Amino acid sequence: MPRSDPAPHRPAWYFPEYTPVGIDLGSTSAVAAYDRNQGTDPDADDALLDRLEVAEGSHLVDLACGTGSLAVQAARRGAVAHGVDVSEEMLASAQARSERFGVAPHWHHAGFLDYSHSGPLVDVVTTKSALHQLPDFWKQQALLKAAGMLRPGGTFYLWDVIFAFGPTSAEEHLQQWIDTEGRPEGEGFTRADFEAHVRDEFSTYSWIIEGMLQRAGFDIVSSTSPRPTHAEFRCRRR
Template sequence: MHRSDTTGPRPAWFFREYEPVGVDLGSAAAVASYDRNQGTDPDADDALLDRLDVVAGTRLVDLACGTGSLVVQAARRGAEAHGVDVSEQMLAFARARAERAGAGAHWHRAGFLDYAHRAGPADVVTTRSALHQLPDFFKQQALLNAAGVLRPGGTFYLWDVIFSFPPADAAEHLGQWIDTAGRPVGEGFTRADFEAHVREEFSTYAWILEGMLARAGFEILAHESRSPTHGEFLCRRR
């Protein structure tokens, strides 16, 4: 985790991706409770890695890796696994997880926008529950950067809070999500967390992301909405 993980100075108008947006996940307490709150599940990570054909020797980069479960599971099956995150606290947790698992992984303190990939072109780039940290203009820049990390034909996987409801029905669908997802304090992300997500973070519509993915050089192989508020894109770099 050193300076060469990132590109050089940015213009003054550039998004400050190291400053927290919305729900604060950077504190020691937030990192310690993150896996419980998020429902981190190494078996689910393995199922995703199977879907993405991640095997020994696959070079995988997980952008905004958080506590690093996906990266560690990839490293455990012999992949060259890279975890990238702006949060030193998250990376410290992820590194400890890798050490406990005896899995050699590569950790980079960098952001979607300034991550400079120094290894060979990646076979797979993933990012889950994080692209919404950027406003749409910067999401597009982040997707361009992700495409630049991948080899032609490589796989890009995106999972996030992604809206697929009709815009006119937004209040109804957001209300349903917040009503059902919020947990009591101490048991998970709270109603107030989800309210802050909608108010202060930058989740957007699937149809906007479709255009961004195409403009970043991705072919969309599959798009699935698990619910009106969550979904995934599986893409191939052209």
């Protein structure tokens, strides 16, 4: 499985992207639990790929690809798919998934900040449930990197824990999210998982993300917040 070398020559002040925040995914069992808790669904992946007009011959990069479901589904429809992740355990799971389906996406051991795409500019870049692992300064750098690998007019898709509520009601909404979404161990992400997300990870407000996307060179085509704690952005590279 081809992989790039993880950040071999970064300065000492660079964000330690290979040191996980939040949920520890350093074991096979943890990766399997994460995949189960995320609710990986090939049909949902296909529906998203349809919306993003990914077809045979399209070039797609999925940043922080996790266990590779989206990249595998893209490859199954004939796209040239690349999956990028900092977790070797995730990539091993992604490789196993691709072998089960008889496809061969390109897997890269790399992160938002150090992935260097070779080859032609791509049609679509996606990232789901992962950008929150970077502080806001580094989110902006990651979005600039994503824009740099997209052809003009190409699509950038973002789904994440992004806060649509106002700052004055943050405590109320966050507590409600934790109280409502936490599940017993083995049945999904637990209350402690959500508490750790709020405490240790770097989710931010939708209005901050909007500004970052625009400054990275994207026009926002559509944005939705199906609930106060999550948002989706579909953007076009200028």
